[in-house]
Amino acid sequence: MRRILVLAPALVLLAGCGASTQISGTPAPAPTSATGSASAGLPPDPQPAKTADCPYLNSLAVEDANGQHVSKVRVSDDKPHPACFFYRPDGHLQLTVQVYVGKADVATALVNKVAPIDTSNPASDPAGWKGGYQPSGDGVVYAVSKGDAAVIVTSNQKQSIKARKVAKNAIAALKL
Numbered sequence: 001m002r003r004i005l006v007l008a009p010a011l012v013l014l015a016g017c018g019a020s021t022q023i024s025g026t027p028a029p030a031p032t033s034a035t036g037s038a039s040a041g042l043p044p045d046p047q048p049a050k051t052a053d054c055p056y057l058n059s060l061a062v063e064d065a066n067g068q069h070v071s072k073v074r075v076s077d078d079k080p081h082p083a084c085f086f087y088r089p090d091g092h093l094q095l096t097v098q099v100y101v102g103k104a105d106v107a108t109a110l111v112n113k114v115a116p117i118d119t120s121n122p123a124s125d126p127a128g129w130k131g132g133y134q135p136s137g138d139g140v141v142y143a144v145s146k147g148d149a150a151v152i153v154t155s156n157q158k159q160s161i162k163a164r165k166v167a168k169n170a171i172a173a174l175k176l
Helices: 002-017 059-066 104-114 160-174
Strands: 072-075 084-087 093-101 121-123 130-136 139-146 149-155
Touching: 059 084, 059 093, 059 160, 093 104, 093 160, 104 130, 104 139, 104 149, 121 139, 130 160, 139 160, 149 160
Parallel strands: none
Antiparallel strands: 072 084, 084 093, 093 149, 121 130, 130 139, 139 149
């Protein structure tokens, strides 16, 4: 019995070492299902294609939510809703918003790709939307879906409330 008491603190310490959270610049891998990889059939990650205003979020709303000035906005060629990329004055990316409308299973898989249900914190804001948020790279990702729509926001800020506010603004503006 005495040996167990002496070893217990060491076991607790060792158990804590294996459960570290790693923040990397790449999103978590997509989970797999019984029918294969969740990434099968998912659209490719959006890429900035041209400098233009975001059709569903203005720069002032992003500045207010994310807490940084926006010097440039680029959009992807995705239809019907392009992804929007907001840049800081130093030229670095500060925030992206991806909107998907199509198939419900794809919308859910996109959210699970960046905020897997097993590792992310649950998200349910705005009402009726479900997904998750978690650290991503040097910031955070907030991703939710509802029916056939998904909204994914990545921010260089660590506070998820900032990304959540942007997601809610995008959802309201698009009337999703």
